[in-house]
Amino acid sequence: MGDFLSQFGELFAEYPIAAAYWVNIQLTFWAAIFSLILGTVLALIRISPVASLRWAGAAYVNLLRNTPLTVIMTFLFLAVFLQLQISLSDDFTQNFFRFGVIGLTVYHAAFVCESIRSGVNTVPIGQAEAARAIGLSFLPAARLIILPQAFRGAIAPLGNTLIALLKNSTVAVAVSVSTEASTVMREMIESNANFIYAIFVLFAIGFAVLVIPIGLVTTYLSNRLAVRR
C-alpha cells in the first residue's frame, strides 16, 4: 500500500496535475458565464410571443443539444481555424482556449435554456396574467416577474448543467487545448502505464472533489431559494 501511495508522489512530481485541473476550472468558469447569458436569451426567445423567434430558438436548442460536443469542437478546429483561418489570438494556447470556451458555451447554452424553461414552468400562469393586467409588456414582465422566480426554481437543473459542463471541459482537447486534465492523463498512461491504477484513482478522485461540492451547494441553494407556494 505504501508502494501504491508513493506512485502518487511520483505522478505529482512529474506531471503538472494541479495546473491541468486549473485549466478545466477556467474553461468551466468562462463557459458557465457565457452559456448562462446565451441560455437566458434563448429561453426568453423560446417563451416569447413571436412564433418565428420561438421556432428559431427551438431550432438552435434541438440542433446544438443533439450534436456531440466533440463534433462541435472538431468543427471549430477543422472548419473555423484551419479552413476559414480565423484566429482569436496570436498565442496558440490562448487561441485554442478561447475556441474551447466558445464550443462549451454554444453547446451548454442549449441545456441552460431548457433548465430555465423548466424553471419558467414552476411559475404559475397567474403571475404572467397579473403582470399583463398591470400593463407590463413581454420583456418587462419577463425581467421583473417571470425570470426572477424561474431562476429560483431552476437552480437544481442549472447545477446539473454546471456539473456536466465541468466534466465536458475535458472535451476541449478536441480543439487542441492540450494542457487540460484528460490530456495530461493520456500522457501519463502513454509513458507511465506501470502506474495505471494510481492514474485512474487520481483522476476519478480529482473530478469527484470538484463535482461533489457543486452538487451540495446547488442542492442547498435550490432548497433555500425555491419560491414556496
Add this chain to the structure above:
Amino acid sequence: MRTRHTGAATLAALTALTLAACGGGGEVGGGGEETGGAEGGGDSIKIGIKFDQPGLGYQDAGEYTGFDVDVATYVAGELGFEPDQIEWVEAPSANRETMLQTGQVDMIFATYSITDERKEQVAFAGPYFVAGQDLLVAEDNTDITGPEALEGKNLCSVTGSTSAQRIKDEYAEGVQLVERPGYAECVTALTAGQVDAVTTDDIILAGLAAQPANAGKVKVVGAPFSEENYGVGLPQDNDRCEDINAAITKMIEDESWDEFVTSNTEGTGYEPNADLNPPTPDACA
C-alpha cells in the same frame, strides 16, 4: 428509503475504488495464461497493430499495410503462423499494456518503444527498428533544419504524446503547440499552412509523407534527435521471446528488413538512421 439508497450507492462506489487501489500493488500480467501455449497448427494468433498510421500499421478497406504489419507477418511466419491465421487487432497507444495483460492480443507491433516503465508491465522482444524523433515540413521549406529552428513557429503533434512538449522544454521555448487526435490531421494542418512542422518518430513521418495525397507537398527533415527502440510487446509470462528475436535476426540477415523499410517509405527518400539500424535484438529477460 431514499437516503438508504444513496448510502448503498456510495458504499458501492467506494468499494469499487478501494478494490481498484488494491490491484495496483504488485501483481502484474495475471490474465496472460492461455496465450503462450499453442504454437502453429490450426490456431490463429492475435497481433496488435496501429490502424491509423500509414506506412506502419494501416487499415484500408480490410487490407492491412505498413512496416509493422510486414514485420509482424514475417515474425508470425517464423513462429509457424500462415498470414491467414493472423487476426489483426487495433492497439491504440494508451491500451497496449492492458491488451497484453488481459490476453486480448498475443503480441504487439505498434511503434512500441521499449522503456523501463513499460517493462514493469509487459515484456519486449526486439528491438526490430530504431526510430528517432524528427520533423515533417512543407516541401518548399528551407529554414526549419532541426528542433532549434522552431523558435516562434507552430508545431503539431498527437494528443497525449510527449514529443512536442520535449521540443518546447529542451530546444525551442517559444514554439507554439497544436495537439490533434491523429497524425493525419496534423498533416492537414501543415498543408493548410496553419502549422509549420509536425513532429514524431521519423519512420511515422516518412509513412505519412509517402501517402499519395501528401506526395510532393511535405518532406521529412532527416535530422533525428532521439532514440526510440521499437520492440515487440509480449505478455510477461510468454515463451515466445527467444523465437521472436531469432526471427528478427533472420529477417535482418536475409535483407527482408531493408525491403520492408524501402517499400513502405517509397518516394520520400527516407533513410533510417544508419548508425543504429538495423538493430540487434536485446537478450530476453
